[in-house]
Amino acid sequence: MKISIERGALLRAVGQAQSVVERRNTIPILANVLIEAEGDSARFRATDLDIEVVDRAAAQVERAGATTVSAITLHEIVRKLPDGALVQLTDDNAAGRLTVQAGRSNFSLATLPRDDFPVMASPDYTSNFAAPASVLRRLFDKSKFAISTEETRYYLNGVYMHVAQGEEGQVLRCVATDGHRLARVDAALPGGAETMPGVIVPRKTVGELRKLLEDDDMEIAVSVSETKVRFATPDITLTSKVIDGTFPDYTRVIPQDNARRLEVDAAEFARAVDRVATVSSERSRAVKMALDEDRLVLSVNAPDSGAAEEELAVAYGDERLEIGFNAKYLLEIASQVDRENAVFLFNNSGDPTLMREGNDTSAVYVVMPMRV
Structure with missing residues (x-):
């Protein structure tokens, strides 16, 4: 693999990846980002087995290929490179190294085989719809402060996203509570969301999702199944397992x-x-x-x-x-x-x-x- 990519695009992609990986891992490959290059772009994939993020960035691909390298180390290197730099990534499979080159800076990083990298299985999503980024941002921003941090009541460790009956018909609703306070936020129901199963989106996923929702004009494609939820923009796809539990009947409180x-x-x-x-x-x-x-x-x-x-x-x-x-x-x-x-x-x-x-x-x- 040999690619050239603009520093800003690389920093965004690797920044998203390194925030998903866990700092302490018993499985070394989970500390890495999978870089896959083909055509005129490179994909950067990271996972902690519960969340997977894939970020696509435009790149000049001289030689297609794939490898995995420490997400945190690569992010630190790219962060410290000068603005506007053109970064060249060259993989040497035989030596198990990735060379990172920008101007007079040169780094050689250890790699692990791409075949060892776990890719999250995609279920059959039962509901697919699109919603403006501004709508999703409001739903999650206004409810996430009430998410419980108490691990024993794990079913409260996220935001319950579901279809509910509002004052003027069905709405897309997000609810969070920790037993001391509760937030309930409604938005107009997007077309195609009527049959969506109610899912509890984990706290970490809510934090990662926020990075996809900065552009008010962006439409976010949302796919939901009983076990997973996926949020996608043209360049970034965030897939997450949902919390396996039953959210309490919040209407009673x-x-x-x-x-x-x-x-x-x-x-x-x-x-x-x-x-x-x-x-x-x-x-x-x-x-x-x-x-x-x-x-x-x-x-x-x-x-x-x-x-x-x-x-x-x-x-x-x-x-x-x-x-x-x-x-x-x-x-x-x-x-x-x-x-x-x-x-x-x-x-x-x-x-x-x-x-x-x-x-x-x-x-x-x-x-x-x-x-x-």
Whole structure:
């Protein structure tokens, strides 16, 4: 194999690959990226056996072929090369080396046989549809903060993507929860997605997918089966196993009858919570919200470190209420609000609180209160 490729294209392809491979591996080949060159392009494939990414980049192919080399080492080399450099990759199968050459820089890296590289099997996808990158980005960005990191409840370690019944018909919905907070985000159902099975997309896959969704004008081809999900652009294909488990019935924890309504400037609220939480103990970071007629008082009382209080002018017309929350959860939910105002709907100090953006119900959040 002998190819020449522009440094920027190579850096993007190898950067995507090295973020998929695991740093610690018992199987040496899984630390490598498979480079396959033919025609007028090169494909860079990496996997951790649960996720596989294939990135295609334009290249001048002098000699077709394939090899595998350390993804992290190659990425570090390419990252440190000057912008605009033309990089030449030459594989010597007999010696088991790959030469990386750019200008006066020359590197020789150890390779492993391409035949040892595991390629993820492609199942028969039962549902295929296309969605704009901006739609998928909103669905996953607004829900991923609530993904659980608790390994024992593995079925919560991802975003549940499924077809659901919305207020005006079927929607494509993403839900995540860790038992303390929940995010539910809806988008118009793309054509062809009606029969899609509900799948739990793992946390790592959600992080890798974000890199495919930068271009608002891009259409993403989505394929779903009971065991795998695939997201593809013209140049990058991301395939992932889904979490084998049953996502709980989240509709039971979304309050329907919370009548006490608070409307507040979302950015101002987030800044105020951040300020008063400065003095709270790291373990709980509890913030108390005291609500009265058009007035909100945020306070923290940490016996070991001090106390803080801040008052905000808000829209609130119900009876007095005192309720406590984990400051981190409040900040994460407030940061999801794209519009100016956040609306909180309360029942009482012991029940879950609902939050949304103004009157928009396409994204709703639930947070459990704390004793303060």
